Amino acid sequence: MNLTWHKLAESIEEIPWNANNLAEIEAAGRSFCLARHNGQVFAIAPKCPHASGRMAGGVIDGQGNVVCPLHRYKFCLSNGRNVSGEGYFLKHFPLEWREDGLYVGLQKGFLGIF
Ligand code: FES
DSSP: OOEEEEEEESSGGGSOOOTTSEEEEEETTEEEEEEEETTEEEEEOSBOTTTOOBGGGSEEOTTSEEEOTTTOOEEETTTOBOTTSSOOBOOEEOEEEETTEEEEEEETTOOOOO
């Protein structure tokens, strides 16, 4: 895959996590929602594909799904699959830890339309 990498944060402590281990953060002029679960960090679209609920306002369940705050649809953090069965797909992005911080990979030409 043809990706360009953009720095999100210097360290995990720098990310503004809320009490539910979710954060909204900007990079490359776009917003991302970050999720922290079982020692792993995931990057997903900031808005729900159903009706644009802010994913950072949701919660993470015990199976590693993010639950949208508006209508409680659930999406797998690692692949974006809508595990509650409504047929939507949540965009998710590859992350990479490097010596100088956390990077998100975007496909070349990605316009940031979620
Ligand atoms: S806006 Fe997310 S479930 Fe409806």
